[in-house]
Amino acid sequence: MTKLVLATRKSPLALAQAELVAAHLRTALGVETELLKIVTTGDKQAEWSLEQRGGKGLFTGELEGALFRGEADVAVHSTKDLPGDMAEGLAIAGYLPRADPRDVLVVRTGVREPRTLATGSPRRRLQSAQLFPGVAFTEIRGNVDTRLKKIGELGVADGTVLAAAGLARLGIASWPGVEFRPLRLDQMVPAVGQGAIGVQCRATEAEGFATVFDQTTARAVAVERALQAALGGGCHTAFAAHVGGDVLYLYHEQTGRRTVSLSAEDFARPESAASRILKELGLL
């Protein structure tokens, strides 16, 4: 097989994720890869509020374009940033084994209970407000290290919330001036696909990757993404779903946090499972 061109964003986290996929493809397929680094709209607009502008596909659209035009063979994404409905003609080739899916509360050293949190994510804001009644929120943008500096050095807020997987992939186990406190799945339900690196390809080539990626992650993420698609919301609605083993953790602003046991049949038919579960919760 010839070299595969792998499209990735240029952020440090995206590059770390692309290297993991490149290494995996080398081991699994014996194929070498070449990185095509792309600056996406989301990267250029660091000062925008994602909620105000609508975050859908901001980090993924340009990578998908490279696949369509044949400039890249695969695109690497944080599954969390992938819109629920995939562009026609593209498919998920698969996922790397999911890393720690939890969110981590990052607080300035010494802060016991944060009174201000810097996060723009409605999912994190609403769930944090239940953990810390009365907490106030501010926006925060930028790469993970910028965010950590804003809390530890600049004190723009008492804390923020970050994905454990992102911190781990950047090799950040500690940071000056802050403490990391991982939140349990039942305290802060992770975003759909959080911790899973997704590999996208042209639909016509998906079969070639059938046995290359992680089936357990695919099975879990299929249910999470089916729920997201059925609700029709992008990544910036206050909705969260995470499947760990046979348990679905769900958060919706109308229902709060819920857990649902999943059957083998649910995993075999994620779309039917999603609509049944959402109907039972009164969300459809």
Ligand SMILES: NCc1[nH]cc(CCC(=O)O)c1CC(=O)O
């Ligand atoms: N919102 C940006 C984003 N997209 C994916 C991750 C982390 C890595 C992952 O979830 O796989 C992050 C950073 C964060 O939310 O802390």
